[in-house]
Amino acid sequence: MEKETIYKNDKGKKIISEHYENYIEAFKFEYERIYVDTSYGKTHVLVAGPPEGKPIFIFQGGNCINPMTLSWFLPLIGQYRIYAPDTIGHPGYSDENRMSAKDDSFAHWIAELMHNFNVERSAFIGPSYGAGIILRLATFMPEKIDCAVLVSPAGIKLGSKLKMMKDILLPLVLFNATSKEKYLNQITGIMSDGSMKEMDKKIIGDVFKYVSLEQDMPKLTEKSELENYQSPTLVITGKKDIFFPEGKLNKGAQEIIPNLKAYKAYDMGHFPSEDYLVKINEDVIGFLKTYY
Known part of the structure; x- marks a missing residue:
């Protein structure tokens, strides 16, 4: 049986792989690349930071490559043990079959990754689609989350x-x-x-x-789904985000997230500039120091 692929041709797959390699080769820290077999497919994980550091799982944005969004959070790598999986069905080195972000699939996938690394509970960070994945975990396995940071998050409200x-x-x-x-x-x-x-x-x-783009956004989370989710949460949004605009997210996040400790809005688009990344990392580090 032919394996499912998200790439339009072999040349394209090679080009995206080259981008991936160029990105991680530019990183100025040591990292491991580990493949984990899960029920949903083989998953490629970048692992970095001190082994004794508290764990943080960072999930990539949709339709881009893992090192790109991982690079947004580099200040965390000196202190925390970072696990950054390539999302199955998105560009990268994990299997290419699509997973549903509307049911409990991603929650079980994350639980299997955590089990592989002997992590019982963790902090989670997700930009965009990655945040939508974390909200699926918060819905189905809230006990896995020590605290969460959702940046320009999918899964709360959609723009026009x-x-x-x-x-x-x-x-x-x-x-x-x-x-x-x-x-x-x-x-x-x-x-x-x-x-x-x-x-x-x-x-x-x-x-x-x-790449044949993933067009299904993560499910918009309902208040009732997060009734058992009590972990401290930070939401960071952009006022000029066309996909998940701050104006809509503010009200939505306040309504559905029970333990929303902080909500930050910056005058940025969906992709933060270098200047806003400095501010975001200050927010994230302050949040983790307080709640993790």
Whole structure:
């Protein structure tokens, strides 16, 4: 039986793998690459930080590569034991079959990864789609979470579909049809409020070109699903985030998350600039020192 693939061709898979390797080769810290067999497929995990450090699982954003979003949280690596899995069904080295972010699949997948690393409870950090995955864990296995940081999170409220179609989907169709840089610049400019690094822009463009994108967003979490979730939580949002805008997330997060300890809103897009990453890491480190 032919294995499921998210790549449009072998050339595209090779190009995305090269981006991945270039990213991790630029990291100035030691890391391990470990493959874990789970019920949902083989999972490639980047592991870094002191072995005696408290564990943190960091989940990648959707339709991008794990090292890209891991690089947002580098200040944590000196103190904490970081586990950063390539999400199954997204670009990277894990198996490519799609998983549902609407049921308990991701919760069980995370539990199996934790078991493999002998971690009973952990802190969790997730940007975007990764935050939506953490909310599935909070729904089905809240006891696994010591505390959580959700950055520009999926799984709470969605932005305007009309605006997303006009500003993201239409230029994406035009970019895929023409490969013209101006359409990619339009998309990445909207996603990052004009601050995306050239390297990241190139990777996003190649993901658009060579990957069948995951189009299903994580389930929007209901208040009743988090009744048993009492772990301290920090939510960080962007006022210019087209996918999950701060204006909608504020009310949604307050309504559904029982132990929301802090809510931060910055004047940024879905992708933070370098300056906002400094602020975000200050927030995250302060939060972890207090609650972890």
